[in-house]
Amino acid sequence: MSTLLYRLGKSAYRKPWQFIIGWLVVIGIIVSMIGVNGIHVSSEMKIEGTESQRILDQLAKELPAASGGQGSVVFQAPDQERLDIEARLALISKAILDVYKLDYVINPADYAAQLSESASADTQAAAKGQTATGSMPPYGPLMVNGAPVPGVILSSDGNVALFQFQFTVQQSSIPQDVLDNVIDTVNGLEKSAGITVLPSETLQPTTVGVSSTEIIGLIVAAVVLFMTLGSMIAAGLPLLTAILGVGVGIGGAFAVSSFVNMTSVSSMLALMVGLAVGIDYALFIVNRQRRLILDQGLTAHEAAGRAVGTAGSAVFFAGLTVIIALCGMLVIGIGFLSMMALVAAATVFVNVIIALTLLPALLGLVGERICSRKARENQGEQGKAVRGGVADGWIKGVIKYRWLVILSTVIVLAAAAIPIANMEMGIPGAASANLDTTARQSYNAVSKGFGEGFNGPLVVIAEPNDPSVKVTPELMGQIVRDLHSVDNVALVTPLGVNQTGDLAIFNLIPKTGPTDIETSDLVQSLRAPETNIAKAYNVTLGVTGFTAVNIDMSAKLSDAFPLYVGIIVILSLIILLLVFRSLIVPIKATVGFLLSILATFGITTAVFQWGWLHTVFGFDTAGPLLSFMPILVTGILYGLAMDYQVFLVSSMRESYIHGHHGMDSIIDGYKQASRVVVAAAVIMVAVFAGFIFTKDIIIKQIGFALTIGIFIDAFFIRMGLVPAVMATFGDKVWWLPRWLDRIVPNLDVEGDKLIAKLNNKDVREH
Known part of the structure; x- marks a missing residue:
């Protein structure tokens, strides 16, 4: 040598x-x-062979609208002021509708149409009408002219609104110009209505x-x-x-x-x-x-x-x-x-x-x-x-x-x-971002207005173990009720079923944040085959979403x-x-x-x-x-x-x-x-x-x-x-x-x- x-x-x-x-x-x-x-560079960190990734791949085939990434924006009024006044409501509603018109963003009306094609009328009624049981949460929909603004919830004091929407693809596959367009569309509210606009970390890819x-x-x-x-x-x-x-x-x-x-x-x-x-x-x-x-x-x-x-x-x-x-x-x-x-x-x-x-x-x-x-x-x-x-x-x-x-x-x-x-391992996110960053301010506003768990929603699916059994409205309602009784669960909302009726999907909000040990324990407990829900209804529960993937x-x-x-x-x-x-x-x-x-x-x-x-x-x-x-x-x-x-x-x-x-x-x-x-x-x-x-x-x-x-x-x-x-x-x-x-x-x-x-x-x- x-x-x-x-x-x-x-x-x-x-x-x-x-x-x-x-x-x-x-x-x-x-x-x-x-x-x-x-040059083609992405922020995707896909872990093959994990349960959350398996479910995402399954949803991409059977219910594509539910497998895309989620974006969110926080609107915040000045201290001691409310967002649900006429002038601000009109501007917020217009900005949100403009976001729904962008490429890669799912319009709730289109999402409902997709669900109606893939689910029976009875199941669709359950998906729209069934909500979590128990005490009412300290928030509700943002109302304009007596109708709720799709995808937006308002805190009880009216100071903070959370706008959540779905993309057609996972975050890592969204072009940067689409994310920029979303942010530009909502940022106009800061100047015209005196509203603080805080895009979440999901709209700010790693650079x-x-x-x-x-x-x-x-x-x-x-x-x-x-x-x-x-x-x-x-x-x-x-x-x-x-x-x-x-x-x-x-x-x-x-x-x-x-x-x-x-x-x-x-x-x-x-x-x-x-x-x-x-x-x-x-x-x-x-x-x-x-x-x-x-x-x-x-x-x-x-x-x-x-x-x-x-x-x-x-x-x-x-x-x-x-x-x-x-x-x-x-x-x-x-x-x-x-x-x-x-x-x-x-x-x-x-x-x-x-x-x-x-x-x-x-x-x-x-x-x-x-x-x-x-x-x-x-x-x-x-x-x-x-x-x-x-x-x-x-x-x-x-x-x-x-x-x-x-x-x-x-x-x-x-x-x-x-x-x-x-030593605790995870993916550092908005919860540990610097206080002067938009991602951290958005995280704190959501935590204050709605609870820390809204920063890391989970997607839960239920599949009957018996192939001959189909998901009914009654079954969805019962699963929602029992999920809500699980420790550390704040809110559960049914989203729908796939076309064959053998897979139900739910949105679950934990009480704790995305990187908390309690949230990880919740994910593992929901997946366990010996849980009361799995045994009671003979179903297999799966958990995915950005938090579960991490x-x-x-x-x-x-x-x-x-x-x-x-x-x-x-x-x-x-x-x-x-x-x-x-x-x-x-x-x-x-x-x-x-x-x-x-x-x-x-x-x-x-x-x-x-x-x-x-x-x-x-x-x-x-x-x-x-x-x-x-x-x-x-x-x-x-x-x-x-x-x-x-x-x-x-x-x-x-x-x-x-x-x-x-x-x-x-x-x-x-x-x-x-x-x-x-x-x-x-x-x-x-x-x-x-x-x-x-x-x-x-x-x-x-x-x-x-x-x-x-x-x-x-x-x-x-x-x-x-x-x-x-x-x-x-x-x-x-x-x-x-x-x-x-x-x-x-x-x-x-x-x-x-x-x-x-x-x-x-x-x-x-």
Whole structure:
């Protein structure tokens, strides 16, 4: 591997324009494909194989009008004023009728016609006339000229009205211009009638983009690169190649987005991971080239070839670990998550290839200018600085107090992981949005006027278990009555039956909010086959709707998480065994990773679920953690943690192979690699931290978890625990049974075979 990469690096350095033009052609093809096919991105997060999704698919076939997404808008009068005055009623009624005329919006009159075609007259009467039993709710229909405005209810004090309507398709399939038209239609009321209009989060699809905070992260990365490499030219190359790598990776995904279902979060995840690894991989190679020039007096050409052959080998295997970790998500079988993983993995792959081909080509254009004259004049002092300084004092202290380092690290990270015991998974929504957002204000107004459950209605279906039994008006009425008697149910309304009369559909409003544990318990209790309703009427109840879909998504992802962690652990042991030809190193690295990931999720839970330091991180209200965040973060952190493991420990192994033993190999290897690993970690922390302060709570949580995870793994695990444990074992850390030694191939990640070959031939370009 190292010999092949050495030849590739020298070839790219010698013929830079061939490689540069090749990459320009790739970029041109991607741009052309985007121009022809366009960019097709959705916010759909469909979880195949869940009960709620099964029911949605069933309704789409048997009762399409009931399977579409739901939109809602809140109208609110000034304090102490009412909406049901003549002037406001006329304007509200007109705006609502205009919404019903828009494409993709179901007009209640058309919906009633569809129901009349698919249900008997008796059943239709029940669907229209039967309501929840019990005490009357503190709200009613909004009346205009003695007739109710379709789809609108008014709070008892007349201050708030809730307008709910159906789309013909699910939210993720609604064109953005339709949502914009709905909002524009109702927003006119604010100016003409003094009514506050608050569109719900269902009308505001997830949109993510680059903000100023990410730019600040890149600026910090540029400063760290300059301080590490000591040259504007050298510092600029990792930034340039990383940006190109991200552009090619994400651009390629956009180019084929018309053929695959790509979510809007996929591109942001690829951007986060691609920038971080792209900068780091180029940094490792450029730093190695400069050290070879300054410390060994090699020409820039020869140093570039050796840097690609040695550090490039580590880059290749480090990138491979990230790709494998991301692709491991495919075994979970969740479509949108698989696509996110594939786009991110493809972007990492592109960054690896760019680091091994385009970077040495750019180094060829730069030539000997990669090291300034001042750096060459001071090369003796620089070499001495590498061998001493902070790194020397730190590693000697870690070795001297290794048992204290091990115990304190384990205790601190274990304490940080404690909040995991109370971690709640879900989909952050309007309930935890910032107070100044329209989505949160709409949520609060609905909760105040009608009850929190109106923010997360459930769709319930009832199917007779006996195929010969049909749904009758009496049966619908009885089911409505019994559903209303279930704990935590506020209101139940029948919507109708399908054409064959063997499926009834109801709208159910819980008393609690969409992300509350009580709502999840209600969904599970309704689905249980042993419920009183299911037994009494010999029916099967199913629950779906936006809230139920989120509950099912969280449950399935939580169940899949242990499986994924198991896959990661097995992969970690195998890959590190191949790379380091040791049993202790893989076990130590994997245990360290598990400690860092547990502490990461513990701290993330404390911040986003418990609300610790919420003002610092720019959000107002605590809420559940994003259901797919643990799986994503685990995969990404594993790959990046193995980056540091490979670069740090491979340097120690290289020192061991070249004759250093015991503590000397650990000290020498640490001093050679720690400076660039610390710089890489600081860069990753800066890049990921830039995403913490974005407005989107999903990106905010992922960015925070990655930031704290990188910090813990780099500075607690790799810089402290790893050398402390290695010092405890000494040379035995490289032990491998003879029978296993014969089986495991020698990948020569350290480039020892390459260096030996070059030294034997005395290869040196002048």
